Amino acid sequence: MLMAVIALGAVSSLRAAETQRAGDWREIAWPFPRDGWPMGRAFRCVAGGCDGAELYVRAKRGFCNCETGVADDDEVDRVTDIDLISPRFRAIAPGTAVSVAAMHGRVRHYDLDMPDGARHAAAGLALSRHCDLLVAVAQGAGEATAVQRAALVFLDTEEMKGWMAAALDGR
Amino acid sequence: MFRCVLTAASLVLFACSSLVHAQKQTIGAPPEASNMKLVGSNDLQARSAYQPTIHHQGDRWIAYIGHHGGTDDVPAPVNPMTGQAEPNGTSIVDVTDPARPKYLRHLPGQEGKYESGGAQMVRVCDGKTLPKGDPAAVYMLRTFGSEAHEIWNVTDPASPVLITRIAGLKDTHKSWWECDTGIAFLVSGAPDWRTRRMTQIYDLSDPAHPQKIRDFGLPGQEPGSTGAVPTELHGPISTGPNGNRVYFGYGTNKGGILQIVDREKLLTGPKEPTPDNLRFPEIARMPMSAFNGAHTTFPMLDMPVAEFAEDKDGKTRDIVMIVDEAILNECGEARQMVWFADVTTENRPMMISSYTVPEASGQFCQRGGRFGSHSSNESMAPVYYKKMAFIAFFNAGVRALDIRDPYHPKEVGYFIPAITAATDKRCIPVEGGERCKVAIQTNNVETDDRGYIYIVDRANTGLHILELTGPARAVAGLPKN
Structure with missing residues (x-):
């Protein structure tokens, strides 16, 4: 009995550590009006250090240079959905290369002037798979690096990897 | 009773076999056609083709055809004239006798595959019309992959000579060159701009000495701007100093924009790329649905419309035909098609009609490759x-439209070439892999002053030269053949 309690405690601690790293993301309704791309999925972080942050993910098929992939930071500015959150955004630093779910691309941090006057931090992510793009934006009142870290861990989960592959296939 | 069941089963089998036939092209099958017929063809060395330009050069007619880069299977096809593997570039074909086109020269382009290599775009001007050109010369403007624009002396089309290169660019695409002024609207990606493609305006009246005039784009694309980046340019068409308008098409298959610009203000206005200076020459901007792009924006100004002939006002209309580009194979996106905008009141442009090939007429979503529009002929020759307008519609071939009443465009002919052994496959992802089909991918179309119609194939099937037949000829006022 004691062993079981210890084991459960260990599992619980591991889960807590995992949650701390990945955040606890709950799916919410896609918050943006219909545009030229099919809707994606949206999530809100409810625990784990990214509380209140939101993550929007979707596939943009046929939107990528098939040979060069995500070439530069300007492309991240153009293709991520950051302009749907607010048209007033400003990159705060050069982006960095990133890999998620065997796809390569770039991630960049932004300051966002929200419609209600608040200032948010955001991380825009663009990944390429041949001629297609997978884009994601995580944004919240917290610090961009922490939001980005939690979002990347979440995107690398089996469930999200499976969904992203299907979305890029047009399924 | 048994006989009834048998008959019904036979009908079902017949219907199914017809459907299968309609969905799949096979080598050796005849082309599908209505009121258009094949005059001649050339395989273009099995290179993926983009833009054809047909030029009346002395007493000859020469087709200059731009190519995409090579494919994964054949990155650099062998040129049988040289025996060498050459990266796709420009095909130069003598089409004086359209029944026997003669391949003159392949001019290699940038190494690379698909959109990343080749020399997709081409325009041609005579030296005698360019203000500072050699009157005896003919000049070809082409892209060199994504990195440069080039001007070649093609006076002898079999032996082109490079004159000028404008290099150091991120991306290049469908430029426009005014042959009577030399002004060129070059589609490029300047390194410091925030978009892949914008306009670099040059004076190319002396092809050997290009003079940069200015950079141009939508506010938000310029260097140093922040916030949302407007969709990228595909290409402009200018009406020259007389028309004094340039029609820019932004976006190819999504969120298209038609921008109407005062040419004189564009050329002589303040040139520093600030938001105010970029807005200065703009007359109007018509945003399209998020579902559709503006690949080609073809102006047809002062068109008499028979239906309005008795009206006190508005008997003639200024029309811009907007053609979207289908991008995804097997209908993986919203339908890309043709739109007609009435821009007579320039600051209130309005979409008035549209045209698409009925999908069910050929089960085109199941044939393989892209289905939807891509481009129109851009010749303004009186014929x-x-x-009439001719629309490249990928696996639905070329479509001939009667546009005399642009409020009610009507298809009057079509031609879908047969596939050959050279026709390349087109694939879509499926769970655990991909599934491929082979189908015609008519990419571009152009016409010449004689009335011949030239279509080229993105899937390596080459060039087909066509003519109208039957009632379609009457629409253009051509004699019966």
């Missing part, structure tokens, strides 16, 4: 201008 077809403001009367």
Whole structure:
């Protein structure tokens, strides 16, 4: 009995550590009006250090240079959905290369002037798979690096990897 | 009873076999056609083709055809004239006798595959019309992959000579060159701009000495701007100093924009790329649905519309035909098609009609490759201008439209070439892999002053030269053949 309690405690601690790293993301309704791309999925972080942050993910098929992939930071500015959150955004630093779910691309941090006057931090992510793009934006009142870290861990989960592959296939 | 069941089963089998036939092209099958017929063809060395330009050069007719880069299977096809593997570039074909086109020269382009290599775009001007050109010369403007624009002396089309290169660019695409002024609207990606493609305006009246005039784009694309980046340019068409308008098409398959610009203000206005200076020459901007792009924006100004002939006002209309580009194979996106905008009141442009090939007429979503529009002919020669338009529709071939009433465009002919052993496959992802089909991918179309129609294939099937037949000829006022 004691062993079981210890084991459960260990599992619980591991889960807590995992949650701390990945955040606890709950799916919410896609918050943006219909545009030229099919809707994606949206999530809100409810625990784990990214509380209140939101993550929007979707596939943009046929939107990528098939040979060069995500070439530069300007492309991240153009293709991520950051302009749907607010048209007033400003990159705060050069982006960095990133890999998620065997796809390569770039991630960049932004300051966002929200419609209600608040200032948010955001991380825009663009990944390429041949001629297609997978884009994601995580944004919240917290610090961009922490939001980005939690979002990347979440995107690398089996469930999200499976969904992203299907979305890029047009399924 | 048994006989009834048998008959019904036979009908079902017949219907199914017809459907299968309609969905799949096979080598050796005849082309599908209505009111258009094949005059001649050339395989273009099995290179993926983009833009054809047909030029009346002395007493000859020469087709200059731009190519995409190579494919994964054949990155650099062998040129049988040289025996060498050459990266796709420009095909130069003598089409004086359209029944026997003669391949003159392949001019290699940038190494690379698909959109990343080749020399997709081409325009041609005579030296005698360019203000500072050699009157005896003919000049070809082409892209060199994504990195440069080039001007070649093609006076002898079999032996082109490079004159000028404008290099150091991120991306290049469908430029426009005014042959009577030399002004060129070059589609490029300047390194410091925030978009892949914008306009670099040059004076190319002396092809050997290009003079940069200015950079141009939508506010938000310029260097140093922040916030949302407007969709990228595909290409402009200018009406020259007389028309004094440039029609820019932004976006190819999504969120298209038609921008109408005062040419004089564009050329002589303040040139520093600030938001105010970029807005200065703009007359109007018409945003399209998020579902559709503006690949080609073809102006047809002062068109008499028979239906309005008795009206006190508005008997003639200024029309811009907007063609979207289908991008995804097997209908993986919203339908890309043809739109007609009435821009007579320039600051209130309005979409008035549209055209698409009925999908069910050929089960085109199941044939393989892209289905939807891509481009129109851009010749303004009197033979077809403001009367007929020809639309490249990928696996639905080329479509001939009667546009004399642009409020009610009507298809009057079509031609879908047969596939050959050279026709390349087109694939879509499926769970655990991909599934491929082979189908015609008519990419571009152009016409010449004689009325011949030239279509080229993105899937390596080459060039087909066509003519109208039957009632379609009457639409253009051509004699019966």
